[in-house]
Amino acid sequence: MPTIDRSREADAFLDARQYTAPEVVSACEGWTAHEVTAHLAAAAAEITCHLEPYLAGEPVPRTRSFEEREPPYRAMGDAELLRRLDVEEAKMRGTIEHVLAREPEAVISWTGRQMAVAKFLPHLRNEFAIHRWDVVGDDDTSAELLAQPDLTEHAVSVLGQILVRRGREHDPAPDEDFHVRLRAENASDVRLVVEAGQAGLQLTDDPADEPYVVLDAAARTLVIWGRRPAQRDRVRSHVDQPTLSRLQALLSGY
Incomplete structure (x- = not known):
């Protein structure tokens, strides 16, 4: 088990999906709650697919587009998809932990740019917080999570362009x-x-x-x-x- 704890944002998203039907139309254009969940599971798996070769001293693959990596997850039944998100998110944290234990300043190629491995953690926190709002909208949990200044700092400093x-x-x-x-x-x-x-x-x-x-x-x-x-x-x-x-x-x- 990874010693990097699951983020509050990931916990909140997974909890919200327990009472949000998969066919609920989200704030992401063209996506239901199920497709938002597939997006997150595929993103976690894609990060792992980059970091495992890096750990092995092998070339890091190019980052696949949403259209390439998400269809297998969208095709899953919703219960299976939620289990898969749980697994992929935990596996991603464990792999990040192994990389950072060996090389705290590690940087890899990601979506055509250089990404510090440590930055994947706040990046996925942002993703889970934003996409939770996409499926449930405004509530006290969204207000609390989205107001965190470190999420704003990450979004602006890493994704500003x-x-x-x-x-x-x-x-x-x-x-x-x-x-x-x-x-x-x-x-x-x-x-x-x-x-x-x-x-x-x-x-x-x-x-x-x-x-x-x-x-x-x-x-x-x-x-x-x-x-x-x-x-x-x-x-x-x-x-x-x-x-x-x-x-x-x-x-x-x-």
């Missing part, structure tokens, strides 16, 4: 620079920046005067992952209409 890549395809003013802050109480600001044709998210404690929107911390996590909180007053704009429209386009999904 990736989280706006899809949105750039819908950018109404792709050649214009853009600076807007997503502000949450008692937390660093998240800046959405477009400069010289490059877009990404940044964390800052610099109190510079820039256009901003105000959100609670959990809502901000949802928004940077391309979601929209159901309760409208959780996001309050202090920018003009064209700026808000462009902000929403850029944060339109991962």
